[in-house]
Amino acid sequence: MNALKKSLLTFVCLLLCPPVFAAAPAPLPTAKGRTGRVGTTTAVLDRYALRCQGRAPQRDVRTQSTALWGTKLTWDPEQVTDERRSVLASIDGEAVRKAAAGVKALRLEEGRLVVWPESSSDVVGTVLQGTDTENNPVEVAICGAEPSADDPSVEWYRIEAWNAVAQEWENPCQANALAHSPRALAVSGVWDITGARQDVPGRVTLACETGAISKCVNWGYKPWAERDGKSLADLHQACTRMARADYCGNGRSHTLNGTDIDMYDAFGMLKRTTHASSSWNPAHASFEAAWAPDGAACLARTRYGQTLESIMRECPGRFRTDGAVDFEDGDRCVVRRENVTPGTVLLRNRSYGKH
Known part of the structure; x- marks a missing residue:
């Protein structure tokens, strides 16, 4: 949003990082804070091969009018849950699960994810380890990257997350009447269920365009930017x-x-x-x-x-x-x-x- 714009009428639809090696999956946190290791099994590789194919439908197209992240609250569309939950709260740049050869990590530069070290590879196809709001693990694939037409410091991402309930990849962003297949922005920091933000090394929020975090960036309030x-x-x-x-x-x-x-x-x-x-x-x-x-x-x-x-x-x-x-x-x-x-x-x- 142009900083010189004199006014804004807001329609509120209420609603990285040390080197990381991608050759072998990092320890995968499990529910309740336990840790374990996931081997590169045939089943896991087969699962990664299915990412970004757009097969999974949007199971719940109801507008989440109170969204912070803009994500679905739960993978189970029949479950009634607290508005402060999310199937994807953040991703961990220190746990790249799958990436192109030579990619050891992703880093955040302003509003864009970039590969590390410098190479000809891009971020599309990378699978990252993330967590939901209850600190349960969730894998996230970056399926597309679209530079913002208004600001070169911002890039929109089409993402999918592994839905462990349905056993398939699915867009974790909550759709509504204006965004049938919502994208996400990469924003530094992690938000908790109280809406508070903290800087956590290596952690990035993928904020869907139907949520407040993303919208406030889009309205011109870019947290990495300065004014005067x-x-x-x-x-x-x-x-x-x-x-x-x-x-x-x-x-x-x-x-x-x-x-x-x-x-x-x-x-x-x-x-x-x-x-x-x-x-x-x-x-x-x-x-x-x-x-x-x-x-x-x-x-x-x-x-x-x-x-x-x-x-x-x-x-x-x-x-x-x-x-x-x-x-x-x-x-x-x-x-x-x-x-x-x-x-x-x-x-x-x-x-x-x-x-």
Whole structure:
């Protein structure tokens, strides 16, 4: 997203690394934190040969409106599970399972995965070891790479993961009406079930385009980039909280699919929309909240009519009511966190509120 763009109307579909040898598979972590070794058996090689052939269907095309990673929550479409789960949380660059000759590792450069050492090989066809949100192992194949038309520092990947339930390769990204076969971005760091991000050596998140991590990059908040000499990493993280209306910073969203919001930031990259269009009428919108990397810094109201009291019960001790925060231009919080001032807030948003 062009940093000079004056405004953004956001349609929120709510929702590397030391050398690694690929000749022999690395120890494979098993469920519950145990470790083991997987030999290069005929069965495993046969499985790798089946990757990237596009045979497996999308089993569940329901929109995941609360997605952080944009991935499926579980391989079992009949299982009801917590919104904070994912079949793929991150990949491990220190455990390349299958790669072209001479490829010892993959490294992340801005928003692109590159092979190491330098060679004529590309990343397509590589199988990487990953984990889900419960630290269970999952193998991931990179099936295609598509440079972004807008930014050479970003590359989109078509990926498949080994579905141990169905015993076949499948796109782990959750499809919706706008993205029938979603792609993924490679983003440094690992997000946990609370929505918090950590830097872990060698670990990379493959963020599907239907999730908040990827969308916030696409909206211009690239965590590897800078603005006026300041890193955008915290702004990107604050955006992931805002996109999902994660007020408490606990990973739980308070929004629905198809929500229109207008957001604007302290860096001046995106500015508040003041002119009406067919997709947005600022006269019908009002200030919702101001955002920090760990959730809402202060709130005027919730996105879909939940009471502020219910949010305060969800995260007791986080917000206080003794003193509003006024950002001017009609942006005024009625509950706030300790030491919040207009100068400490990274991001704000407006929305239509309860429909």
